[in-house]
Amino acid sequence: MTNQQPDIVPVILSGGSGTRLWPASRAQQPKQLLPLLGRRSLIQQTVDRLEAVPGVGAPLVVTNEAHATAIGRALASSHLGDATIVLEPMGRNTAPAVAVAALEVIATRGDAMLLVLPSDHAIGDEAAFAEAVRSAAAIAADGNLVTFGIAATSPETGYGYIRRGEPLAVGGFRVDEFKEKPDLATAQHYVSSGAYSWNSGMFLFSASAYLAELERFRPAIARGATAAHAAATRSGTIISLDPDTFAACEADSIDYAVMERTDHAAVLPIDPGWSDVGSWSSLWEISPHDDDGNTLVGDVTSIDTANSYVRSTDRLVVTAGVSGMIVVDTPDAVLVTTAEAAQDVKRAVDDLAASGRSEVRTDGTTFADWGITMPLGKGIGYDALLVRVDPHALCVLPEEPDTMRHLRTIVGSGRFTIDDVDTVTRLGRAVPVSEGAQVGIVNDSDDPLMVVVVSVDTDMDGRTVDAELARRSDAWSW
Numbered sequence: 001m002t003n004q005q006p007d008i009v010p011v012i013l014s015g016g017s018g019t020r021l022w023p024a025s026r027a028q029q030p031k032q033l034l035p036l037l038g039r040r041s042l043i044q045q046t047v048d049r050l051e052a053v054p055g056v057g058a059p060l061v062v063t064n065e066a067h068a069t070a071i072g073r074a075l076a077s078s079h080l081g082d083a084t085i086v087l088e089p090m091g092r093n094t095a096p097a098v099a100v101a102a103l104e105v106i107a108t109r110g111d112a113m114l115l116v117l118p119s120d121h122a123i124g125d126e127a128a129f130a131e132a133v134r135s136a137a138a139i140a141a142d143g144n145l146v147t148f149g150i151a152a153t154s155p156e157t158g159y160g161y162i163r164r165g166e167p168l169a170v171g172g173f174r175v176d177e178f179k180e181k182p183d184l185a186t187a188q189h190y191v192s193s194g195a196y197s198w199n200s201g202m203f204l205f206s207a208s209a210y211l212a213e214l215e216r217f218r219p220a221i222a223r224g225a226t227a228a229h230a231a232a233t234r235s236g237t238i239i240s241l242d243p244d245t246f247a248a249c250e251a252d253s254i255d256y257a258v259m260e261r262t263d264h265a266a267v268l269p270i271d272p273g274w275s276d277v278g279s280w281s282s283l284w285e286i287s288p289h290d291d292d293g294n295t296l297v298g299d300v301t302s303i304d305t306a307n308s309y310v311r312s313t314d315r316l317v318v319t320a321g322v323s324g325m326i327v328v329d330t331p332d333a334v335l336v337t338t339a340e341a342a343q344d345v346k347r348a349v350d351d352l353a354a355s356g357r358s359e360v361r362t363d364g365t366t367f368a369d370w371g372i373t374m375p376l377g378k379g380i381g382y383d384a385l386l387v388r389v390d391p392h393a394l395c396v397l398p399e400e401p402d403t404m405r406h407l408r409t410i411v412g413s414g415r416f417t418i419d420d421v422d423t424v425t426r427l428g429r430a431v432p433v434s435e436g437a438q439v440g441i442v443n444d445s446d447d448p449l450m451v452v453v454v455s456v457d458t459d460m461d462g463r464t465v466d467a468e469l470a471r472r473s474d475a476w477s478w
Contacts, residue, residue, distance in 0.1 A: 007054075007055030007056070007057075007112060007113060007137070008053065008055050008056045008057065008112060008113045008114075008115050008133070008137060008204075009056075009057050009058075009059070009060060009101075009105050009109060009112045009113070009114055009115065009207075010046075010047070010050055010056060010057075010059040010060070010080075010115045010117060011059070011060050011061075011062065011098060011101040011102075011105075011114045011115065011116045011117070012043065012046060012047070012059050012060070012061045012062070012117050012118075012119045013062055013094060013097060013098075013116065013117070013118055013119060014030075014032055014043060014061055014062065014063040014067060014071060014119035014120075015062065015063060015064060015088065015091055015097070016030055016031075016032070016118075016119075016120060017030045018030045018031030018032070018120060019345070019346045019349040019350075020278055020279040020280070020342070020343060020345050020346050021034075021036070021277070021279065021280060021283070021345075022333075022335065022345055022348070022349045022360070023328060023330045023332075023333035023334070023335050023359065023363070024036070024311070024328055024330060026359070026360065026361055026362050026363055027066075027360060027361045027362070028066055028067075028361050028362040028365075029070070029362065029363065029365055030067070030120070031120050031277065032046075032119040032120035033067070033070050033071070033074060036277065036283060037122055037277075037283075037286070037287065041074055042119065042120045042121070042122065042277065043061075043071065043074055043075070043119040043120070044074050044075070044077075044078075045122070045123075046117055046118075046119055046120075046121070047059055047075060047078050047080060047083075048078075049123055049126040049129060049130070050080060050115075050133075051079055051080065052126060052127065052130040053130045053133045053134065054134075056080060056115070057080065057081065057109065057112070058078070058080050058081030058082055058083060058084065059075065059078070059080060059083045059084070060083065060084045060085075060086065060101050060104065060105065061075070061083050061084070061085050061086065061119070062086045062088060062097040062098075062100065062101055063085060063086070063087065063088070063119075064087060064088050064089075064090075064091070065087045065089070065240070068085055068087055068238065069367040069368060069369060070367040071083070071085060072085060072238075073367060082237050083237065084104065084108075084237050084239065085237060085238050085239070086100055086101065086104065086232075086239045086241065087238065087239065087240045087241060088241055088246065089240075089241055089242075089243035089246055089247065090243070090246065090247060091251070092246065092249050092250075092251040093251045093252050093253050094116075094201075094253045094254045095214065095218065095221055095251075095252045095253055095254050095256070095257035095258065096221055096224060096225045096228075096246070096249045096250075096251065096252075098114065098116055098203075098210065098254060099210070099211065099214055099221060099222060099225035099226075100225050100228060100229050100241065101114065101116075101207075102114060102207035102208075102210050102211050103207075103211070103225065103226060103229045104229065104239065105207045106207050106208065106211075111206055111207050111208045112206070112207060113137055113140055113141075113204055113205065113206055113207075114203075114204065114205060114206070114207050114210065115133060115202075115203075115204050116202060116203040116204070116254070117202050118201050118202070118276070120276070120277055121200070121201075121202075121274065121275065121276050121277060122273075122274070122275045122276075122277050122286055123272050123273060123274055124272065124273020124274075124275075124286065125271075125272040125273045126272070128270065128271070128272040128273075129270070129272040132148060132268060132270040132272060133204065135171050135172070135268060136148065136172070136204040136268050137204060138170055138171060139168065139170050139171050139172045139204075139266050139268060140204050140205050140206060140209070140266075141170075141206075142168075142170045143209060143264055144168070144170075144172075144205070144209075144264050144265070144266040145203065145205040145209060145210065145213065145258065145259065145262055145264050145265055145266065146172065146203060146204045146205060146266045146267070146268055147162065147175070147199065147200070147202070147203050147259060147265065147266070147267050147268075148200045148202040148203070148204075148267075148268055148270055149162045149164070149197025149198065149199065149200065149267040149268065149269045149270065150197055150198040150199075150200045150269075150270065150271065150274045151197065151198075151269060151270070151271035152190060152191045152196055152197055152198050153191070154191065155184060155187035155188040155190070155191050156187060156198065157181055157182060157183060157184055157187050158181060158278060158343070159181060159198040159199060159276075160178065160179060160180055160181055160198070160199035160255070161178075161179040161182065161187075161190050161196045161197065161198060161199060162175055162177075162178055162179070162196060162197045162198075162199050162267050163175075163176040163177040163178075163179065163195055163196050164176060164195055164196070164197065164267055164269065168266060171268065172266045172267060172268040172269075173266065173267050173268075173269070174265070174266060174267075175259070175265035175266060175267050178199065178255060178259065178260045179196070197267060197269050198274075199255070200274060200276075201276070203254060203259075209264070210258065213258045213261075213262045213264065214257060214258055216262075217257060217258060217261045217262070218250070218252060218257045218258070220249075220250050221249060221250050221252060221257060224245065224246070224248055224249025224250060225249055227242075227245040227248075227249075228241045228242055228245040228246035228249060229241070230245075231244075231245050273286075279342040279343050279345070280309055280326040280328065280335075280337070280339075280342045280345070281309075281326065281339040281340075281342035281343075282342075283295075283309065284308075284309035284326070284339065287309070292305060292306045292307070293306050293307040293308075294306065294307065294308050294309070294310065295308075295309045295310070296310050297309075297310070297311040297312065298311055298312030298313060298314075298317070298329075299312045299314075299315065299316045299317065300312050300316075300317050300318075300319070301316065301317075301318045301319075302318075302319045302320075303318070303319070303320040303321070304320055304321045304322075305319045305320065305321070305322050305323070305325070306322075306323040306324075307323055307324050307339070308322060308323065308324060308325040308326070308327070308339075309325075309326050309327070309328075309339075310325070310326075310327045310328075311327070311328045311329065312329045313329055313330045313331060314331060315329060317329050324338050324339045324340070325337075325338060325339070326338065326339060326342055330363055331363060331364070331375060331376075331377070332359055332363050332364065332375070333359050333363070363375065368395070369393075370389055370390055370393035370394055370395050371387065371388045371389045371390045371393060371395060371448075372387075372388045373385055373386065373387050373388070374386045374388075376452065381456060381457040382454060382455060382456045382457065383454075383455055384452060384453070384454045384455075385452070385453045385454075385455070386450065386451075386452055386453075387441060387450070387451045387452075387453055388448055388449070388450050389414065389441050389442075389443040389448070389449040389450075389451070390443065390448060391443055391445060391446050391447060391448065392443060392444065392445075392446075393443050394440055394441070394442050394443075395440065395441040396438075396439070396440045396441075397439040397440070397441070397453065399436070399438060400435075400455060401435065401436050402435060402436075402457060402458050402459035403435055403436075403455050403456065403457060403458060404432070404433065404434060404435050404455070404456045404458055405432070405433035405437075405439065405453055405454065405455050405456075406430065406431075406432055406433070406453070406454040406456075407425070407430065407431045407432075407433060407439070407441075407451055407452070407453055408428075408429070408430040408431075408451065408452045408454075409425045409426060409427055409428065409429050409430075409449070409450070409451050410427070410428075410450050410451065410452055411427065411448060411449065411450035412426075412427070412443065412445060412447050412448055412449035412450060413425060413426040413427065413445055413449065414441065414442050414443040414444055414445060414449040415441075415442040415444065416431050416439065416440070416441060416442075417438075417439070417440035417441075417442060418431070418433055418437050418438070418439055418440075419437050419438050420438075422442075425451075435458050
């Protein structure tokens with residue numbers, strides 16, 4: 001850390017699961033970690049757009065333990081510096097999360113401004129956003145707690161609204177009132193009046209100003225966050241909050257705990273092409289369209305298709321004679337709905353969770369310190385896995401008795417360590433592994449190493465295979 005302290009510290013909140021964007025978004029790989037708008041994930045884009053704002057320091061991310069490794073990998077390329085990652089043992093909403101972040105910033109970087117951002121929003125006009133942050137910093141320097149209000153261009157019932165009060169000499173407006181998600185008629189009134197903005201969930205204020213107002217209005221949350229921060233354990237840039245003390249902290253949002261109570265709430269109206277990317281239909285709205293109004297991602301062929309979003313991960317998807325459709329194909333699940341019913345995807349996910357389906361949690365992709373594994377497919381008695389090992393890293397495959405393996409290198413070069421015997425591997429080389437052997441995949445190079453691992457169950461006898469084939473026979477055609 002240099003002697004010059006940052007003027008603004010981004011506090012990125014990454015606790016959501018994005019259930020309305022299932023099956024791409026899963027509990028263990030939520031939407032902020034996905035490249036839904038280009039090659040970079042939403043959380044990477046959140047950090048990328050901050051590089052245009054002078055005085056912004058390395059980000060502080062508040063998330064849970066399940067996402068820590070993936071977020072660390074995603075932000076490793078940030079030009080703002082190494083991210084500090086605060087791990088919550090359980091969710092307590094945004095007020096305690098930002099309180100812990102404020103305490104950490106004051107302890108390590110001084111009383112900087114906190115730019116609180118959700119990790120999964122999209123901004124179309126990044127120059128306008130950077131200018132808005134600069135304007136908000138001037139308003140916050142006068143002791144205000146600033147919320148960014150988005151220009152309300154349509155009567156959205158899924159957003160909260162902010163009514164603007166008197167203008168402030170330093171810019172922006174005093175907040176007159178926060179309004180919850182309205183019904184359609186009320187939302188239409190809000191938009192037509194011109195006095196309301198959408199509540200974006202983005203804020204800027206000094207760390208000390210936020211803590212002072214939290215102590216004033218919700219002292220129990222302030223005490224709980226202080227206790228959890230004081231009892232936290234640290235490993236490098238990872239801060240793990242103490243489970244017992246954080247569990248005792250009351251849960252509430254910034255809006256309810258502070259912004260709706262304080263006399264210092266200000267709103268800065270902005271129009272930077274913002275979206276909360278809250279559903280497949282909203283993602284379609286902000287994505288590039290072809291001449292027929294379609295957004296087609298991946299291997300997709302469309303015939304007489306209009307105003308639809310079609311996304312394929314790894315197979316051909318064909319649509320014909322449809323309009324206003326949402327089709328999302330992933331290796332283990334397919335979603336088909338209409339744009340109008342896109343919000344109901346959450347209900348489907350709730351039903352899947354109630355029935356114990358693993359597809360709610362994960363598509364099988366796992367993140368590790370050494371790299372990533374992705375499922376390629378499975379069948380009767382076998383499964384295939386793609387293993388990506390980072391440069392100068394080691395992957396040790398889990399021991400699987402009664403399993404033979406076949407390793408084939410498809411990208412890069414390295415070594416297979418099989419029962420402590422090294423075998424050099426390169427593009428195209430295949431190595432069989434006998435059952436019960438210990439397997440390590442070593443990448444000695446400066447480039448990624450990718451290996452397909454096919455595992456075969458040697459304990460599956462013919463009768464088991466015959467029974468499984470009979471069970472599936474009505475779904476197969478020979």
